[in-house]
Amino acid sequence: MRILQLTPAVEKNLLRARHERDREAEAVAARIIADVRKRGDSALFAFTKQFDRMDLRREGLWISTKNAGRLPRRGAARLRPISAQSLDSSSSVSPAFLRAIAEAARNIRAVAQKQLPRPWSLQTEPGVTIRQLVSPLDTVGCYIPGGNFALGSTLLMTAIPAQVAGVKNIIVVCPKPNAALLAAADFLGIPQIAQIGGAQAIAALAHGTRSIPRVEKICGPGNRFVTAAKQLVSSDCAIDLPAGPTEAIVLASSGNPAYIAADLLAQAEHAADAASFLVTPSKKLARAVQEQVASQLTQLAASNPAHQSIQKSGAILLTTSLAQACDFVNRFAPEHLSLPAQPEQLLKKITASGTIFLGPWAAQPLGDYVSGCNHVLPTGGWARKRAGLSSADFVKCITTQTISRNGFQRLAAAAESLAESEGLLAHRNAVRIRR
Secondary structure (H helix, E strand, C coil), X not given: CCEEECCHHHHHHHXXXXXXXXXXXXXHHHHHHHHHHHHCHHXXXXXXXXXXXXXXXXXXCEEEXXXXXXXXXXXXXXXXXXXXXXXXCCCCCCHHHHHHHHHHHHXXXXXXXXXXXXXXXXXXXXXEEEEEEEEECCEEEEECXXXXXXXXXXXXXXXXXXXXXXXXXXXXXXXXXXXXXXXXXXXXXXXXXXXXXXXXXXXXHHHCCCCCCCCCEEECCCCHHHHHHHHHHCCCCEECCCCCCCEEEEECCCCCHHHHHHXXXXXXXXXXXXXXXXXXXXXXXXXXXXXXXXXXXXXXXXXXXXXXXXXXXXXXXXXXXXXXXXXXXXXXXXXXXXXXXXXXXXHCCCXXXXXXXXXXXXXXXXXXXXXXXXXXXXXCCHHHCCCCCCHHHHEEEEEEEXXXXXXXXXXXXXXXXXXXXXXXXXXXXXXXXXX
């Protein structure tokens, strides 16, 4: 892992690299979206065969999750195999996996319930009552990345907040659903998953095809092409946030080098374009973490994407001070940020991050899976503008205005005066006619 002095030129190159990748991905995604919108299932099936090497006409678009995961009777060592289209009949999930799913779901649900907007009522003046109604979206699409493994944890992170919000129809898509994902879906009561992915899946969810229903909102992370596709369809279909290639920063002047290296590699293994950084004013810590990264990489399979991403996209960035380090973090606005040392002191200086891990025991994978915080987080600098996914993303907050005759009399003069100042005489007259 390279060590670089954080200069203005280095920072400019790091920030520019993200946007250059976005523009390239947008061109590819735009072509795919246009074709799916024009030809529907024909284009969707063709792109799936081209990119995922799956013939949906032969293997089927939808795969059932029914009974995919059932807790065994006490004493049983394994679950019965899961047999389904496109899955090896020997696939199975363990009782430990299902217990982990249950624990993660419990924590995610608790946080989602806390984040859900609440109805309220307020009297702003006598005779004037404003209320907020909270209404769930009707149909949403949950995108689950496939890659080397289907991410069952992402299903929990997207579907559970939608369920807490009261969404009736949850459409789940994944290019390569495996036994674990099907078991997680069955646990959540989701009956089927569409075996599609990439920009073509986003296009199908946004515009609808004969086989895929059109949704009101798409949520879930994905690669650069999925992220670009979500942004391109956002004028026709709501999206949660740009959650693209993984980003992680550890900001520290001291700490356990092995722990820091492990967190950087944990995020680096998501994909070859994942970006992991240590930002530190300490040369001693920089060298120690560099050695730990090299050592821990030897324990990972040669096929692990971390080998490529840690060299291509990652770096140890040396700063002149913690203040410079904090300023850079706020400009970069990472998806994940760890503050292993002096967490509360440094936290006061951070204004932009998807999620922040405080202290040496807050291992980043705990947040990826079971702590309860959502792991669908903004990337590409979007953490400067919005937070991660929550149950609030699946509802509409509608206001009502109840105004009595007395309330009208109290507000009328001010409304007329403001309408006249803006030259909107019909507005003024709609008030005056009631006097």
